[in-house]
Amino acid sequence: MRTAPTVRQQRLGAELRKLRERAGMTATQAGARLGADQARVSNIETGRAGISAARVRILAEMYGCTDQGLIEALAVMPPGRKRRWWEEYREILPAAMLDITELEHHAVALRTAQTSSLPGLLQTAAHARVVFDQMVPPLPPHEVEHRVSHRIKRQAVLFGDSPIAYTAVIHEAALRMRFGGRRTTRAQLEHILAASERDNITVLVIPFEAGEYPGSGQTILYAAGPVPQLDTVQLDQWHGPCFLDAEDQLANYRNILERLESLALKPEESRDLVRTIVQSL
Template sequence: MPPAPGATLRQQRLGAELRKLRERAGLTSTAAASLLGGPQARISNIEAGRYAVSADRVRALARNYDCGDDAYVDALAGMTGGRRRGWWDEYRDTLPSGLLDLAELEHHATALRVAVTVHMPGLLQTLEHARATMREAVPPLRPHEVEHRVSYRLKRQAVLFDSPATPYTAVVHEAALRMGFGGPDVARAQLAHLLAMSEEPTINLLVIPFGQTGFPASGQPITYATGPVPQLDTVVLDSDHGCEFLDAEAQLARYRSVVDRMESRALTETQSRTLISRIIGTL
């Protein structure tokens, strides 16, 4: 197959997983290419995500690497087929590639868990709240850049309403509920939106209140995207410098534990809704 133009994070992840399988089998890329019947450069390009690869070829590589985990191989085969265009591609010339990779990751995730401290979860933001937060960017965004990012953020929310909807758990610190971006009217509408969204059967909204002893996170927004098999889970850390994507086994275990502990420190869903309603009453 021809080289893939502008390999995405998903293609790079497929290549990285195939490289792991080869290395566990104790094969060099030259030996792997010989088994496949092609040049060594083909293996290197596949593993770098530069070449599109078919499902049949992934299965052939897995057989050559003696991988007997059928569910894992099926999941890898499902990641093939070249770069299929998604709605996020319309933003390719206007937004950083990391944001496009985030949208693609959310689109393919089987479940999403997020934890935030001072910002609302992106998938639960109203238009006006999103616009107010974008206007606080440093360096400042120009008006048309704000609107590009707002429309992108709102389109990401489609995963919560698809059929089937992606299960979504959001752990939100009380600090985020009281930030008041955009002023009282915007904040009130945002909190009301949280309440409405928390009633959706696939959305689990949990609040960590002030006064809770202990806090197992640094305050950096965390997204834990569950893949079709545990080996394909991904952690996304959001910062002013962009998105950082983590998928090493130790990293996944660490952030699973962090999110588990944050959920355990949070109020129940009912208690969380009660607290949000109480805060609305103060605005």
């Protein structure tokens, strides 16, 4: 069982701390009014201590928050008793991978930009297997298979019973890389084409001819929360995923995504380019 708080638990605590600080109240004062000590409040704000939905509402009211949308969004963030599907991977995969899964699961919309790899939510099992086979240091075969199955299950946010809106900006370079040979690459691109025809999925391709672009080629995932204050950016880095939620950071990455989307072809033109690449295989 995981002992460290999840990124979602940490985010709930951070938002409660923001409300407290805006109210000009110390953790000691908040604890006294809540019937707890300062340590309890501090542990809640770092995600190390649990809190019920009822107490979230009590704290928000105590801090003078009148934004009911934000209050209700915070009230559903404490982990309930229901065990989510990704918990079966808790002792198998890195915790950060499950944090991304939880972020996607609770998002109301997702936007991503990728220049050297294909979005995980649009990968076939065969393509994902090749990706994980290239990990450094190498992964044992059983862990590769765990990662592949986890990646495919994550895709329920797009292809399940309640699919969310998803916009993927993909550079032509990523589409032309042959992971696993022609057959695997062709099947992968055909899968992206089919996905792009769904009402909730938009695929935009930046062609080589577009020239320079912002973002230095970094993979960006922008997860829209139930209220704008709970939006999150996730970046892929060599040491693992990085999660950002400061207002200026969110605004910066929204601007980057908007710039990238403006450089990309329109949806049908993007499909035409993908079809051209498929035909060349």
